[in-house]
Amino acid sequence: MNHVLVTRDNGVATLRLNRPDALNALTNAMLEELGAALRSADRDPSVRSVVLAANGEKAFCSGIDLGERSALNAEQKGEQSRRVVDLVTGLRRSPKPVFAAIGGWCLGAGLELALAADVRIAADDARFGFPEMTLGAYPGGGGAVLLPRLIGRTAALEWLLSARRISADEALRMGLVSRVAPRAELESVVAKAAASVAGLAPLAVAALKKSIDAGMDLPLDEALAVDQSLRRPLDATNDYQEGLRAFKEKRAPVFSGT
Numbered sequence: 001m002n003h004v005l006v007t008r009d010n011g012v013a014t015l016r017l018n019r020p021d022a023l024n025a026l027t028n029a030m031l032e033e034l035g036a037a038l039r040s041a042d043r044d045p046s047v048r049s050v051v052l053a054a055n056g057e058k059a060f061c062s063g064i065d066l067g068e069r070s071a072l073n074a075e076q077k078g079e080q081s082r083r084v085v086d087l088v089t090g091l092r093r094s095p096k097p098v099f100a101a102i103g104g105w106c107l108g109a110g111l112e113l114a115l116a117a118d119v120r121i122a123a124d125d126a127r128f129g130f131p132e133m134t135l136g137a138y139p140g141g142g143g144a145v146l147l148p149r150l151i152g153r154t155a156a157l158e159w160l161l162s163a164r165r166i167s168a169d170e171a172l173r174m175g176l177v178s179r180v181a182p183r184a185e186l187e188s189v190v191a192k193a194a195a196s197v198a199g200l201a202p203l204a205v206a207a208l209k210k211s212i213d214a215g216m217d218l219p220l221d222e223a224l225a226v227d228q229s230l231r232r233p234l235d236a237t238n239d240y241q242e243g244l245r246a247f248k249e250k251r252a253p254v255f256s257g258t
């Protein structure tokens with residue numbers, strides 16, 4: 001049984017966690033499958049956006065499979081954490097926009113994967129949390145780094161120390177997710193958003209992601225310089241010329257990625 005299912009449709013690659021009976025808890029094999037699926041989507045020019053989703057009603061992902069992890073020695077635990085970090089890094093650096101469709105429980109390493117997505121949309125039954133502090137550790141897959149960048153240091157530290165679960169509405173208020181949808185509509189809402197982005201010029205989308213990510217960590221003058229180094233080459237692309245022609249001709253542009 002594949003624990004990560006991959007579908008491609010109209011420029012959107014959906015990577016779906018598929019261990020619903022185990023609340024989609026992540027094993028080493030799943031981390032490998034998910035990483036391979038993401039790399040394949042990154043290399044595929046027909047893929048314009050990526051959706052990270054999950055099967056089952058109870059959980060998007062409950063985190064690392066603790067049954068498997070408890071049997072690992074310290075070195076193996078560290079290697080597993082590095083796999084999560086590699087996947088988080090891959091999601092962050094993907095040239096394709098990554099959407100996370102989050103329903104039910106989203107905990108631990110599962111929440112770290114969601115934090116690495118570009119856009120997080122939650123179902124109204126979503127519940128988020130980092131339980132690691134209650135286990136004698138803290139999020140080891142990048143959560144302690146990504147969370148403060150999203151919601152601020154004070155809110156992140158308070159939440160991580162408390163290990164409390166928060167609702168979809170609270171996640172929306174703190175800026176952890178961009179939208180909350182009824183559970184029955186979650187997948188269609190995310191699919192529509194991903195399909196809309198898939199219709200944009202891929203070179204421009206990739207450059208925009210790089211500009212935003214670089215600019216957050218640089219002084220203003222340096223950020224503007226990086227931004228211009230990414231923006232100006234777009235003027236010479238076929239897609240930009242197509243966009244201008246389509247505007248003049250009052251039609252939808254058809255972007256080729258060149």
